[in-house]
Amino acid sequence: MRKLPISFFHLLSYPKNSILVTSEDREGRANAMAAAWHTPLSVNPPSYGVAISPKRATYKLIVESGRFGINFLPFELLDSLHTCGRTSFNELGEEKIRRAGINPIRGEFGAYILQEAYVSFECSLEDIVKVGDHDLFIGEVRSLYLRGELRGNIIDVERVKPILYMGEDHYVTVDSRSLRRGRILQGIH
């Protein structure tokens, strides 16, 4: 086991599923930001957190509108997601989303979600927790949409290939053949 510089810590926490966070400006123009730093936070109330840098256009847009979308795209659209991660709404406006080839629509709660997503949530902004060079946006999940397939209650990874971010512009998806149920070990072994 070797010790590494702490600056590597986030790269070593990957893979993480990479999502698009949808937002809007005051004129209702849609934006989408790629994010890999996000997680459920609570079942009741249904709370979802995403870390956002104050440097990103999305930060201000969500603060102003009080709502956002969380969108999971299939692996074949990773260049669309990556384009949203590497271009800026501040420079391109709605052209950003057009270049990425994705289509925002309004959900029932009024936030933008993406037609291309296999799962989308709409969230209301409940809190912003100051951390460091990113802040954590905590949203309450207000609606949930599914385009992809489930197997029982879980995403059917034989049919839905999620996008996992590896760091340094690299992405990977899952090996559906490896899916298996965990067993509880009973003895010392």
Add this chain to the structure above:
Amino acid sequence: MRKLPISFFHLLSYPKNSILVTSEDREGRANAMAAAWHTPLSVNPPSYGVAISPKRATYKLIVESGRFGINFLPFELLDSLHTCGRTSFNELGEEKIRRAGINPIRGEFGAYILQEAYVSFECSLEDIVKVGDHDLFIGEVRSLYLRGELRGNIIDVERVKPILYMGEDHYVTVDSRSLRRGRILQGIH
């Protein structure tokens, strides 16, 4: 696109890499809890967050000791990880970790990490953010250990198979053949 009950939201956010959070009681006895709700939060300071239910033994242990470990295990040890997710330190004490077949050691900062992990961090507890039925523990990363292999600056998924949680006791790993670099789309397509 169909609307689903909001109670599905966390299942639909999977896969997430599943980790073991290591902690200790006042006698220095080690515990490990499986967690899938965790994320980097900031590069500077290096901050990592993990959502923990107050019902879990780990919650109190970390509050008391002020430190914890974040450990990423290889896919061949998913039953070890799953055992830590489905048994309780409150009932089993150190026997929990023995049943899981994992070996805690002290890191440089004094927190427990796991010999079997391909990556481990030690964290100091900086803040607990109340959310709902889980709270977010925010740690500052104090040390970083690597047993697995890197390719450039990222985890070499051809050699290191991470454990991804799918919900409902199911796990999957990545398809290393799918690894690729994202491209930035330039035009409308």
